[in-house]
Amino acid sequence: MQTTANQPRFAVVGHPNKGKSSIVAALAQNDAVEISSRSGTTTRAEAFTVSVADAQYDLIDTPGFQRPTKALAWLQANAATADLRRAAIQRFVDSEDCAAQFPDEVALLRPIIEGAAILYVVDGSRPYNPDYEAEMEILRWTGQPSMALINPIESEDYVEVWQQALGQFFKVVRLFNPLLADRLRRDEILEAFAIIAPQWRANIDRVRLAYSEQEQARLRDAAALLDTTLQALCHYRCLAAANSKQEAEAAQDSLSARYFDEVREVEEATHRRLKELFDYHHLDSQTEALPLDGDLFDTEKWIAWGLDRRQLSFAAGLAGAGTGAAIDAAMAGSSLFLGALSGGLLAGASTWLAANSIATFSLNNTPLGGYEARFGPSKNANFPYVIAGRFFALLDTLRNRTHAQRGTAVVPTIDLKTRLEALENAEKRRVSKYFASLSAQENPEEGMAILLPLIVTDTRV
Numbered sequence: 258m259q260t261t262a263n264q265p266r267f268a269v270v271g272h273p274n275k276g277k278s279s280i281v282a283a284l285a286q287n288d289a290v291e292i293s294s295r296s297g298t299t300t301r302a303e304a305f306t307v308s309v310a311d312a313q314y315d316l317i318d319t320p321g322f323q324r325p326t327k328a329l330a331w332l333q334a335n336a337a338t339a340d341l342r343r344a345a346i347q348r349f350v351d352s353e354d355c356a357a358q359f360p361d362e363v364a365l366l367r368p369i370i371e372g373a374a375i376l377y378v379v380d381g382s383r384p385y386n387p388d389y390e391a392e393m394e395i396l397r398w399t400g401q402p403s404m405a406l407i408n409p410i411e412s413e414d415y416v417e418v419w420q421q422a423l424g425q426f427f428k429v430v431r432l433f434n435p436l437l438a439d440r441l442r443r444d445e446i447l448e449a450f451a452i453i454a455p456q457w458r459a460n461i462d463r464v465r466l467a468y469s470e471q472e473q474a475r476l477r478d479a480a481a482l483l484d485t486t487l488q489a490l491c492h493y494r495c496l497a498a499a500n501s502k503q504e505a506e507a508a509q510d511s512l513s514a515r516y517f518d519e520v521r522e523v524e525e526a527t528h529r530r531l532k533e534l535f536d537y538h539h540l541d542s543q544t545e546a547l548p549l550d551g552d553l554f555d556t557e558k559w560i561a562w563g564l565d566r567r568q569l570s571f572a573a574g575l576a577g578a579g580t581g582a583a584i585d586a587a588m589a590g591s592s593l594f595l596g597a598l599s600g601g602l603l604a605g606a607s608t609w610l611a612a613n614s615i616a617t618f619s620l621n622n623t624p625l626g627g628y629e630a631r632f633g634p635s636k637n638a639n640f641p642y643v644i645a646g647r648f649f650a651l652l653d654t655l656r657n658r659t660h661a662q663r664g665t666a667v668v669p670t671i672d673l674k675t676r677l678e679a680l681e682n683a684e685k686r687r688v689s690k691y692f693a694s695l696s697a698q699e700n701p702e703e704g705m706a707i708l709l710p711l712i713v714t715d716t717r718v
């Protein structure tokens with residue numbers, strides 16, 4: 258990777274365990290950065306090149322200050338006047354003796370003396386204390402452009418106090434919580450980078466522009482991925498050739514097991530691909546298992562698929578209607594199914610209800626005199642909604658997360674209805690028609706464009 262003098266470089270420094278690595282991970286969108294609650298996790302300086310399209314900058318994660326007061330005393334003994342301070346820092350970094358005595362300070366100062374700008378990180382939930390002054394003083398001696406970031410780890414209780422103290426050492430002080438996926442804040446931080454290091458302004462502006470284009474590209478790619486997945490899954494079937502009818506019938510169980518396994522695998526591969534699209538390469542996520550082999554009117558399973566109880570009750574109401582019982586009008590008003598009905602998805606409730614299993618077994622004669630056993634494809638009208646709902650749940654989880662969060666992402670079930678209702682009427686109709694044609698085993702075109710409005714709906718609170 259090409260690194261030029263003109264490429265912005267920022268060293269993230271501060272006390273141990275104040276979220277330096279978390280800030281690097283969030284800004285760099287890199288879930289491989291090592292983060293832990295253990296103090297002293299980062300033991301050496303490591304540069305992460307952030308590449309967004311053709312724009313780049315470097316973030317350097319560093320170990321925390323361990324002995325700032327003693328290090329400052331060494332520096333003071335080596336620089337009698339202000340004009341000698343930068344040279345003293347250089348000697349400090351070059352000295353073998355200092356490397357042995359102050360390995361962390363040497364590691365964090367080296368990239369700075371080599372030209373990186375400084376991002377000094379403090380915790381806004383802990384009180385200010387003058388111990389930090391040795392750190393800030395050392396950083397000031399480097400003469401490099403600098404700004405401070407207040408990370409409100411547990412609260413914002415001491416943010417104001419910190420602002421006052423930091424304001425005396427840093428021209429720019431910003432609040433940044435690396436665990437919140439706040440894109441505006443990230444942009445604000447980048448803008449602040451350009452203020453402290455105007456020589457990098459053109460490059461930083463390119464990065465900012467690339468970030469916003471990247472977001473749009475990701476959403477388009479996600480829409481295309483969902484379209485491909487729905488087309489694949491709605492047409493999915495498993496076939497087995499047999500010489501006799503008995504042999505074909507005997508294949509039913511293994512064929513259906515294979516069908517459900519493979520459908521699950523396709524979905525898992527899609528979810529992995531979606532994570533990669535958002536630069537999550539190490540993230541485990543936990544989505545309710547797709548309970549494919551059961552009856553679609555099993556309450557718990559509907560809920561697992563992201564449809565709530567009221568929607569379910571309405572489905573049950575419709576089932577009653579099919580056999581002459583009344584539809585509960587109150588339920589009707591609140592249901593996803595009503596949208597589907599009014600959107601012209603269903604010719605009649607019976608079409609919807611006839612398909613109460615995902616896919617069925619069938620057996621055909623082949624032209625050569627043998628038999629073909631077949632499981633699938635799914636003609637179930639609910640199936641594309643279920644697959645799409647689960648995809649949106651993961652998408653929202655990824656968009657609400659930052660790369661600083663560690664641990665398994667628990668993907669909640671989502672309210673698909675709210676997402677559908679946010680669409681314009683014409684968009685709703687196009688989505689309903691698209692899903693219906695998938696279940697009717699057609700190959701709807703322009704799925705990506707049809708799905709995009711559903712994808713971009715930002716369900717974040």
Ligand SMILES: Nc1nc2c(ncn2[C@@H]2O[C@H](COP(=O)(O)OP(=O)(O)OP(=O)(O)O)[C@@H](O)[C@H]2O)c(=O)[nH]1
Pocket residue numbers: 272273274275276277278279280291292293294295296297298299300319320321408409410411434435436
């Ligand atoms: N709740 C919360 N936790 C945070 C935040 N920022 C960091 N943490 C947690 O604080 C701990 C330390 O974060 P790191 O990013 O590893 O801190 P560091 O400054 O790099 O630590 P060292 O490398 O040990 O110096 C981790 O458990 C993080 O998950 C935050 O904004 N909110």
Ligand SMILES: [Mg+2]
Pocket residue numbers: 277278279291292298299318319320
């Ligand atoms: Mg760290």
